[in-house]
Amino acid sequence: MTTQQLIQQIKTKQSFLCIGLDVDLTKIPQHLLATEDPIFEFNKAIIDATHDLCVSYKPNTAFYEAYGIKGWMSLQKTIQYINEKYPEQFTIADAKRGDIGNTSAMYAKAFFEDLQFDSVTVAPYMGKDSVEPFLAFEGKHTILLALTSNEGAYDFQTLPLEGKELYQKVLETSKSWKNSQNLMYVVGATKAEFFKEIRKIVPDSFLLVPGVGAQGGSLQEVCQYGMNQNIGLLINSSRGIIYASNGEDFALRAREEALKLQQEMQEIIKNIK
């Protein structure tokens, strides 16, 4: 999917919501556990109930790998289902991969070719040659960790070096990499005050923003400092939507939560016009 197609989706749906499909078998409705593939059945119901309210789905690979081959099969079925039934959705493999060049190329193959995701999240620690193999795929997007939403973000990402902080250096340096037009960045909503500085470095890039809701970030603040002329934000919510209920009404309740966020987003989009 091209960035232009993503922007068009956002305009059409008046939404820049991404729903995180982080499926934990201990948290989903118990009646689904009797089905052959509870993770997929859960995802399918959530997706069918919310697809018109969001522009993106983001399974976090950890939640699938934890269940071994069965989990990996659920992930494959989920992405196939989205690609077939809702091809307009921007799909994100939240995998936080990254390795030396020839190895990163294998990860890129896994997520872009085998699983057919539109994008994958990548960690920056190993530098240029660990990220460029992902960037080489045309029509695919690499979402680089810049400033994450967790407490540990302050351990290294905000350390000062030569008048800058590490995450700023990551943003700046990444702009010089080959095919950097295929980059997006992860910036946590819990750090809204940082968006102003970040937009000075990457004014035009899309930012994937976790941390609204369960982790305490504010949608209004993120939008105030983080939006650009194309919106330029994908706001992720996982637990707040998918675990709104663990009863038989889970999909309906997920829709209600997604709708609240979509309406809030529509209001924000209207006000910036």
Add this chain to the structure above:
Amino acid sequence: MTTQQLIQQIKTKQSFLCIGLDVDLTKIPQHLLATEDPIFEFNKAIIDATHDLCVSYKPNTAFYEAYGIKGWMSLQKTIQYINEKYPEQFTIADAKRGDIGNTSAMYAKAFFEDLQFDSVTVAPYMGKDSVEPFLAFEGKHTILLALTSNEGAYDFQTLPLEGKELYQKVLETSKSWKNSQNLMYVVGATKAEFFKEIRKIVPDSFLLVPGVGAQGGSLQEVCQYGMNQNIGLLINSSRGIIYASNGEDFALRAREEALKLQQEMQEIIKNIK
């Protein structure tokens, strides 16, 4: 496996060799492609031919994920084979994972409980709460990326901050994390001159050292600066051993290459006594 058991293995085998099982279907002997699971058949032959010469096997997960579910099945069969037939081997899932706390816990479950690896490599960028869920597993080891073997290591890892370089800060900070006794570190052999500084910060920790051989690192230099009283090193070789031949003699030739390294290691161990 405990660290003491690993040290005992090293003494018994007079080897601190780790063999990287990075299986690329385009590089393995063509006659294996006719088998039902070429990746597993390849690994099985390599493992049977080398197990007495090395103390550790390290599949890099990228090479398995690239082949989707079939690849994940090959990975599972490989680790099961090692754990059943050669339980003395220290197994490393070279996965370079890391995410926010509850998500890292799912990765830990994937590699320590579902796949039953002894250890997993983890990226430090997201800080303390992204690593501690791995450290919580008793008898398991978390191998943190410190200074990697690739060119991109110089993009961020060696940036100066407050009189130190980032990788030094990672080493220092990680020592304060809960259950830090379960930490080991990745340090590339291509940067032998750095080992002296690294040993000042983590004198007792095991270091996993990729980059000897194909990537140009020197075993002698790494040992000169990196060894401690328990050896404290696991030297990884992947391509130099497993792709020594792509003919029917591949396992035999892999053994020859592993033997060369083991003999060099035996000599080094003898000289430090």
